[in-house]
Amino acid sequence: MGPIDGxxxxxxxxxxxxxxxxxxxDSDGICGPDTWASLIEAAHVRGSRLLYMQSPPMRGEDVAQLQRDLAALGFPAGPANGIFADRTARATAEFQRNVGLVPDGVVGPETLRALERLGRRGFPTESVVHVLQEQQYLLSSGSLGAMKIVIGENGGMNTLAAAVRRSLSDNGAHVIVTADPDWSNQAAQANKFGAELFIGLQARPDRREICYFRSQNSVSVGGRHLAALVAERVSPLLGPISTTGMRIAILRETRMPAVLCRLGSADRLVPANAGVASAVAASVRCWTEQSRGA
Known part of the structure; x- marks a missing residue:
């Protein structure tokens, strides 16, 4: 970083x-709240502290490493998002029970030693985690008519959000719309609602991309699949759209598959709102059908 000169x-x-x-x-060179938080989390290395359930939940690279280790040993703790929430606590307790430790869900020296001992046996971490995520995605997917879906927007996309809600509702889904400038608040609302899918809409004049959750050795399989489907169907309406794996709050903190659609300027979207809404609904319908092998 060069000399420390302030x-x-x-x-x-x-x-x-x-x-x-x-x-x-987002690689903008601005050290805002998300970047500061990530810097602090990166400083938490394996074994530097006890890990356990608390409110708000503990976060850090040590938690993400724990989640990867548990998944590789057959104890899926959800995506490796670095957040010690209920699924991670349950997976930890189940692992402890299987290796003869007190199943208290607290990760201390004994639990870490057990993870390290079993990890040295050469389990193919990345491939095991990927297979578990694929299986979880296939098992959790259902028909569109039975789905609880949240459409979220953080400003300027309310017209498109309403259009997407109508298109999905017409297909039988139970849909609500959330509007909040803070994506973490929207993630909390979606989790409380028990949503099975989250679709975020964001006005970004400098971006046309569909984002899904991805971190080291972990990816939202359902999110990545839906992102590809949406990009394929919306691109003919708006021009080339990429798919991008990211670790931003709305993708990291939601407990269900989630995508964040950055479709350019809100003003330029207005003439295409109906077509984009239909394309998103068609993508979700295809997503549910393909996940069931239909």
Missing amino acids: VFGEHTRSVVRGFQADSGL
Whole structure:
């Protein structure tokens, strides 16, 4: 990063961009709340503290490593999002029970030693985690008519959100719309609702991409699949759209498959709202059918 001179210059900005890219954040070189939080979380290394359930939940790279280790040993703790929530606590307790430890869900020295001992046996971490995620996605998917879906927007996309809600509701889904500038609040609302799918809409004049959750050795299989379907169907209406794996709040904190649709400027979307809404609904319908092998 160069000398510590207290000046946020171009070199520091470049380093921040690199850290953001590696962390799955928007690489804008601005050290805002999400970047600060990621810097703090990155400092939590394996074994540096006890891990356990609390409110708000503990976060950090040590939690993500724990989630990857548990999944590799056959104890899926959800996506490796670095958040010690209920699924991670349950997986930890189940692992402890299987290795003869007190199943208290607290990760201390004994639990870490057991994880390290079994991990040295050469389990193919990445492939095991991927297979478990594929299985969980296939088992959890159902018909569109039975789905609880949340459409979220954080400003300027309310017309498109309403159009998407109508299109999905017409297909029998139970849909609600959330509007909040804070994506973490929207994730909490979706989790409380018990949603099976979250579709975020964001006005970003500089971006046309469909984002899904991805971190080291972990990916939302359902989110990635839906992102590809939406990009394929919306691109003919708006121009080329990419898919991007990210670790931003709305994708990380939701407990269900989620995508964030960044479709450019809200003003330019207005003439295409009806077509985009129909394309998103068709993508979700195809997503549910393909996940069931239909």
